[in-house]
Amino acid sequence: MRDRQSAFIARRQRTVLTPEGLALPFIVGSRSARIGALILDYLILLVGTVAVTIAMAYIGLPLREMEGGDGAGEFLAVLWTIFWFIAWNGYFMAFELGPRGATPGKRIVGIRVAARPNAAGSAGRLTPEAVIARNLLRDIELFMPLILVLMAPSGAGGPAAMAATAWFLIFALFPFFNRDALRAGDLIAGTWVVEAPRTKLARALSVEGGAHGASEVTGATYRFGDEELSIYGEYELQTLERVLRDNQAEAMEAVHAAICRKIGWTPGAGDERAFLEAFYAQLRARLENDMRFGRRKADKFS
Structure with missing residues (x-):
């Protein structure tokens, strides 16, 4: 069992040259860890946004009953829309732009985003442009096809729903068809996800x-x-x-x-x-x- 685990880790180990010419070993994050991190992040997002929604509703309902409270209610509705948009679109970017390069879900499972090495094996630092690019692609990879499936008038059947399902499966299974477990966003942004064990500083x-x-x-x-x-x-x-x-x-x-x-x-x-x-x-x-x-x-x- 231990030999099998060691062989699995060895297959995912890569060596990267830093700009200083230093060769550092990296271990590519496993596909299961990435899926687990994504699920955890969306659970965190869902719980957080629902909690804020309940809080706003608790504040807004009494205001609407007051004289002239319609304006206050509409203002809260606008705030809620802005918050929801920023939360679901900025959550991943904000955390991955930080010094750890990882969302809370990634930190829990022990992985992080890093700049992918070029053909010569050297890699620079993770740039904001790369983080933004890989996260903008997530909408195209996951959300757009899922929305099309849900909005298809014929449900699970029908040409539109079938095309959207195929679209979703192609991008969802993309990491299983390359050795570095890259999703389409990683390929375009020049990033990858590597292990970052949660060890305390000595x-x-x-x-x-x-x-x-x-x-x-x-x-x-x-x-x-x-x-x-x-x-x-x-x-x-x-x-x-x-x-x-x-x-x-x-x-x-x-x-x-x-x-x-x-x-x-x-x-x-x-x-x-x-x-x-x-x-x-x-x-x-x-x-x-x-x-x-x-x-x-x-x-x-x-």
């Missing part, structure tokens, strides 16, 4: 522990100045966090050497993790402090 990754603690290997305490920390932004911080989570020696050595070259340090050997933990913690502290004053640095180019 204590050494906290700002308090990593920023000032001494290395357990050499006893050295790594301190970095503002000029050295200013070369990277939030995107590089997330990449470094992933490297520390995965704890792969080769990846940490490569990142350690890249940072040292960038900041002008002479890289040593054998103490890479302590160096990276300290750099991560101090960089995160600096970025968080800048955000308090309204300054954000998205990546090393900004």
Whole structure:
């Protein structure tokens, strides 16, 4: 059973080159996880929108009974229409545009959206354009054919309903006919869905522990100045966090050497993790402090 599970994971494992030239392993999200995440997200959406609808009705009904309350009722009806439109069209975009690249449903099952690598195996960061494109396609893939099926005058039969059903099945089954489980929206937007296990940061990754603690290997305490920390932004911080989570020696050595070259340090050997933990913690502290004053640095180019 364990060998079968390992083989299943191995078939979904891919290696991606970051813009820094670092090779990072990724595991493509399973089709079952994506279906589960979609169901959870729509349940969350349904419960949330129904709760708001009930609340608005509770507020609006007494207003309509008051003198001149028709205007207030109509205003609430307009607000409800706007809320419903924004909720069902902006839910996925808003969460996937966040730093985690995942909706609550995706986070629960442990997957996230990422930029798909090109033919050379390199991938950049997930862009807002890609997120918007993949989510706009969802209406064409799922909702439009379903609406046509429901609106067909002859029910389940009839040419229109049959065509809409075929349309729905083609797009719904699309992920089963490619090795990376891509839906049509992913193919057009240049994205894919990968595993993002919900692991907690180790204590050494906290700002308090990593920023000032001494290395357990050499006893050295790594301190970095503002000029050295200013070369990277939030995107590089997330990449470094992933490297520390995965704890792969080769990846940490490569990142350690890249940072040292960038900041002008002479890289040593054998103490890479302590160096990276300290750099991560101090960089995160600096970025968080800048955000308090309204300054954000998205990546090393900004």
